[in-house]
Amino acid sequence: MTLTVYGDSISGNCLKVKWVAERLAIPYRWVETDVLKAQTRTPDFLALNPAGQVPLAILGDGRTLAQSNAIMAHLAEGSDLIPADSYERAKMYEWLFWEQYSHEPYVAVARFQMAYLGKPASELEPRLVERGKAALQRLEDGLDGGDFLVGTRLTLADIALVAYTRVAHEGGFDLADYPAVKAWVARVEAALGIDPAP
Numbered sequence: 318m319t320l321t322v323y324g325d326s327i328s329g330n331c332l333k334v335k336w337v338a339e340r341l342a343i344p345y346r347w348v349e350t351d352v353l354k355a356q357t358r359t360p361d362f363l364a365l366n367p368a369g370q371v372p373l374a375i376l377g378d379g380r381t382l383a384q385s386n387a388i389m390a391h392l393a394e395g396s397d398l399i400p401a402d403s404y405e406r407a408k409m410y411e412w413l414f415w416e417q418y419s420h421e422p423y424v425a426v427a428r429f430q431m432a433y434l435g436k437p438a439s440e441l442e443p444r445l446v447e448r449g450k451a452a453l454q455r456l457e458d459g460l461d462g463g464d465f466l467v468g469t470r471l472t473l474a475d476i477a478l479v480a481y482t483r484v485a486h487e488g489g490f491d492l493a494d495y496p497a498v499k500a501w502v503a504r505v506e507a508a509l510g511i512d513p514a515p
């Protein structure tokens with residue numbers, strides 16, 4: 318059975334899974350699941366993922382897997398998107414855990430509130446903006462002159478972090494303030510063969 322991915326195309330978390338499947342030429346079926354229409358909260362969907370969130374993968378053998386970074390790690394097992402070196406692999410996970418706790422909750426949430434709930438930038442909670450800017454600065458510093466976040470090649474760390482960084486402007490952030498991040502976004506988009514976010 319083909320891999321099935323339940324995802325909402327507006328969601329960076331869901332796009333991470335799509336990009337990894339495409340990069341690794343893993344065939345998949347995409348089931349568009351509209352978060353704004355609460356399609357993640359229907360009884361049928363909750364039976365698949367009690368957490369009521371996308372992305373959700375149904376593996377070839379019918380088992381389910383949630384959490385974008387866990388799905389990416391599973392799909393990319395044994396590929397060059399995960400460093401073979403144990404320290405570099407751990408650094409990649411360092412970025413993945415940081416993304417979920419210190420970047421996505423601010424950069425993605427500010428973007429969701431502005432772009433999808435119609436909130437003006439002036440009404441965003443100041444903490445969201447401060448923490449989002451701090452996350453972007455951490456990325457700027459973490460790139461440290463390198464082309465990618467870990468080692469010298471594209472890893473899951475870049476894919477996870479580019480997902481919401483590339484659309485940070487939709488949440489009121491200006492990537493011109495983070496030139497290394499801006500150049501890295503373009504590099505990762507090119508590596509993944511995706512068009513720059515408008």
Ligand SMILES: N[C@@H](CCC(=O)N[C@@H](CS)C(=O)NCC(=O)O)C(=O)O
Nearest residue numbers: 328330352357369370371372384385
């Ligand atoms: N930590 C989760 C976050 C998943 C998540 O927040 N999904 C959102 C879309 S980006 C969702 O499904 N929201 C719908 C809901 O909570 O009902 C992951 O990385 O997969």
